[in-house]
Amino acid sequence: MEEKPMIEERRERADAARNRRAILRATEELLARHRPEQISMEQVAAAAGVGKGTVFHRFGSRMGLMVALMQERAYALEEAVASAPPPLGPGAPPEERLMAFLDAIVDVVGRNKGLLAALGHAATAAPRPEWKEQGERRGEDGDHPVYRFWHSHTSALIVARRPDLDGELLAHILLGSLQSEPVLRLLERGEATRLAASLRVMASGMLAAPALA
Incomplete structure (x- = not known):
């Protein structure tokens, strides 16, 4: 199987870094308004504009x-x-x-x-x-x-x-x-x-x- 072009790999890494920043920023903003136990991974995903699976894949829990x-x-x-x-x-x-x-x-x-x-x-x-x-x-x-x-x-x-x-x-x-x-x-x-x-x-x-x- 052919390797992905280098430019595509760089784009994927940039997307992953951007998603990470968005997820952490959304979590911080939610914590400013809600108690920790009131925040779900689904809420974080929605606030960050990513899929729930992305949050779980990146952070696990x-x-x-x-x-x-x-x-x-x-x-x-x-x-x-x-x-x-x-x-x-x-x-x-x-x-x-x-x-x-x-x-x-x-x-x-x-x-x-x-x-x-x-x-x-x-x-x-x-x-x-x-x-x-x-x-x-x-x-x-x-x-x-x-x-x-x-x-x-x-x-x-x-x-x-x-x-x-x-x-x-x-x-x-x-x-x-x-x-x-x-x-x-x-x-x-x-x-x-x-x-x-x-x-x-x-x-x-x-x-x-x-x-x-």
Whole structure:
């Protein structure tokens, strides 16, 4: 069988990329108006102007779609941590970088209201086999890739400033608060600035705590 002409293959790749962007944009717009559990793959497909089969083929499930959306929106933050000017990027003291990173996380979550709730809902609603299908995008402890990066960077900055503290656990405490219902409702009301200020207070208190015995 003859191979497809190169121009046709490029057109197919461009169509696939365009569909992906349209699906993620439609999902984000739906999350701004509806609770995660109210959104179906059929609604996403209709809003994106693609067939339902395209959405399922590309993302596999609603959980896969929500994870992909968060990864897409958080990718720029990961790049910034590696190459942006300080204090978010390299070059600033660990405490300054930690505060800038927490501000940036709140900004990402605040601009994508409902996304953490969507991930939490998808995780709760997904049957065990579906979770296994997500294995290539998940760590052994069950975290999704975005959270793993956020946690590892937060933990590393805490330890860099205070090696005597349990940075791994403290990072979970800081980031875990972002997934609580009261905090999610706060974000839905547009109070991201208030949340960022409170996270700074928590982080500053952690770093100023007495040394562990």
